[in-house]
Amino acid sequence: MKAAVVQTSPLFGRIRENIEGAIKVIEKLDAELIVLPELFSTGYQFKSRPEMLKLAEDAEGGYATGRLTEVARKKKSFIVAGIAERSGGKAYNSSVLVGPKGLMGIYRKAHLFWDEKKIFTPGDTPFEVYDTGKARIGMMICFDWLFPEAARTLALKGADIICHPSNLVLPYCPAAMITRSIENRVFSLTANRVGEEARIRGKSLKFIGMSQIVSPGGELLFRAGGKKAVAMAVEIEPKDARKKNITPVNDIIKDRRRDLFQL
Numbered sequence: 001m002k003a004a005v006v007q008t009s010p011l012f013g014r015i016r017e018n019i020e021g022a023i024k025v026i027e028k029l030d031a032e033l034i035v036l037p038e039l040f041s042t043g044y045q046f047k048s049r050p051e052m053l054k055l056a057e058d059a060e061g062g063y064a065t066g067r068l069t070e071v072a073r074k075k076k077s078f079i080v081a082g083i084a085e086r087s088g089g090k091a092y093n094s095s096v097l098v099g100p101k102g103l104m105g106i107y108r109k110a111h112l113f114w115d116e117k118k119i120f121t122p123g124d125t126p127f128e129v130y131d132t133g134k135a136r137i138g139m140m141i142c143f144d145w146l147f148p149e150a151a152r153t154l155a156l157k158g159a160d161i162i163c164h165p166s167n168l169v170l171p172y173c174p175a176a177m178i179t180r181s182i183e184n185r186v187f188s189l190t191a192n193r194v195g196e197e198a199r200i201r202g203k204s205l206k207f208i209g210m211s212q213i214v215s216p217g218g219e220l221l222f223r224a225g226g227k228k229a230v231a232m233a234v235e236i237e238p239k240d241a242r243k244k245n246i247t248p249v250n251d252i253i254k255d256r257r258r259d260l261f262q263l
């Protein structure tokens, strides 16, 4: 199957423009799985929780999910995208999985980064795996990369592909996600954004781009640059992620010495 990452450059608060811009790119892509960045529709640097709440929307029946479902239906594809999700009185930094039949899954970011702790409610969804028919898909968001348990949990639950919407500002993640792929023998698709947001005095955020697609063996199948919006699809075989042997006698899942681990 063909899997793609879309690296965007959203404009803060311009929801319709950001969504329609991403959809134009998706419409031209030849891919059955497409991953967009974290908070792709709103932008990242909210000044306050009330400001975020004005821009957040429901995952079920919301505008972003609705538009992404329309394009997923037209293309017979699956799309993972990060949104500010309102749910009851709470709001989460979330990722949705939509397919031709609509919303399939919601993941709410477990590990909030820096000022996100003042803005969002920490995620309350388990790390779940969704079967699209051709692949088993798990989601994590940006800073979750630093907590290897997130990717490991998805791998233990049978994920072939980890979809990883991101808004990276630190430099470590692109290299770390190669390790996440190797140590779990899964594909990982990190879709990051580019550009800068400086909406809070003294807190200018520069997003590093470098969206990438990594194979279960740690091969970098694609890596974007750090400055421009770009999209890339690559051919992958999801079932390659079901072979957990790294030598004839080493299965990286079965070899774990859980009796020695402090959990």
Ligand code: ACM
Pocket (backbone or CB within 6 Å): 038, 112, 113, 141, 142, 143, 144, 166, 167, 168, 169, 170
């Ligand atoms: C991040 O989690 N957006 C760095």
